[in-house]
Amino acid sequence: MSGEQRAEELSLLRRMRAISLIEGTTLLLLVLVAVPLKHVAGLPMATRIMGPIHGLAFLTYVWMLLQLVSGGGWSRAETARLVIAALIPCGTFINERALARRQALLDIAC
Amino acid sequence: MDYLWLKALHVTAVLVWMSGLLAVALGATSAAKVSSSAEGRSALIERTLRWDQRVTLPAMLLAWGAGGTLATLGGWFHSPWLIVKIGIVGLLSALHAILSGTLRRLAYADAASPPSWLVHARLLIVAGVTAIVVLVVVKPF
Numbered sequence: 425m426s427g428e429q430r431a432e433e434l435s436l437l438r439r440m441r442a443i444s445l446i447e448g449t450t451l452l453l454l455v456l457v458a459v460p461l462k463h464v465a466g467l468p469m470a471t472r473i474m475g476p477i478h479g480l481a482f483l484t485y486v487w488m489l490l491q492l493v494s495g496g497g498w499s500r501a502e503t504a505r506l507v508i509a510a511l512i513p514c515g516t517f518i519n520e521r522a523l524a525r526r527q528a529l530l531d532i533a534c
Numbered sequence: 535m536d537y538l539w540l541k542a543l544h545v546t547a548v549l550v551w552m553s554g555l556l557a558v559a560l561g562a563t564s565a566a567k568v569s570s571s572a573e574g575r576s577a578l579i580e581r582t583l584r585w586d587q588r589v590t591l592p593a594m595l596l597a598w599g600a601g602g603t604l605a606t607l608g609g610w611f612h613s614p615w616l617i618v619k620i621g622i623v624g625l626l627s628a629l630h631a632i633l634s635g636t637l638r639r640l641a642y643a644d645a646a647s648p649p650s651w652l653v654h655a656r657l658l659i660v661a662g663v664t665a666i667v668v669l670v671v672v673k674p675f
Binding site (some may be wrong): 429432476483486487488489490491492493494495496497 | 635
């Protein structure tokens with residue numbers, strides 16, 4: 425792997441980790457804050473705001489995940505784990521750890 | 535008037551996105567055929583990748599953002615034709631991500647070759663665009 429390729433891969437992993445955390449956090453905010461606000465406090469505006477924000481974060485996350493695994497360097501098992509975790513609630517936090525491990529390996533190789 | 539300006543912005547973004555998507559599809563599947571030398575192939579892939587990152591990807595985000603706002607302002611979200619359209623746009627977005635990743639792989643590995651099914655990407659894009667135009671203009675359901 426060339427230096428330029430490694431730098432590009434690291435940059436992509438950093439962006440992917442960031443969007444993983446954003447996706448997971450917006451889901452938690454939606455489920456633990458916005459939904460109770462709607463049903464308990466009678467504030468439907470909370471889900472109207474948080475819903476689209478989480479939807480956008482999820483779409484961005486899935487798009488970047490597809491781009492990442494299509495870029496190669498991931499085994500079938502790793503790809504399957506990343507995709508399955510993307511589709512289960514809070515699975516993005518699991519993926520974030522996997523991406524962090526991958527980033528650490530690349531950092532060591534630098 | 536704001537609605538019409540937003541619509542113009544959305545249509546422009548979609549045109550730029552789709553033309554860029556076709557360029558990415560062409561780059562990912564035909565770069566080896568277009569250029570006989572490794573340098574020429576690499577230069578073609580890198581230019582296409584740069585265009586994708588700087589122009590096509592922002593155009594996709596703009597198309598999604600402006601489209602979502604238009605649907606909200608126009609109260610279209612309960613229309614079946616829009617639901618189908620969003621599904622097709624989602625598939626085109628996924629295809630874009632796969633093509634973009636494939637192009638990145640080709641840029642760094644000389645011996646890499648794209649997945650065989652991607653030769654149909656251009657046809658899928660044209661079919662998707664045709665279906666979207668029919669849904670938006672005719673609104674059959």
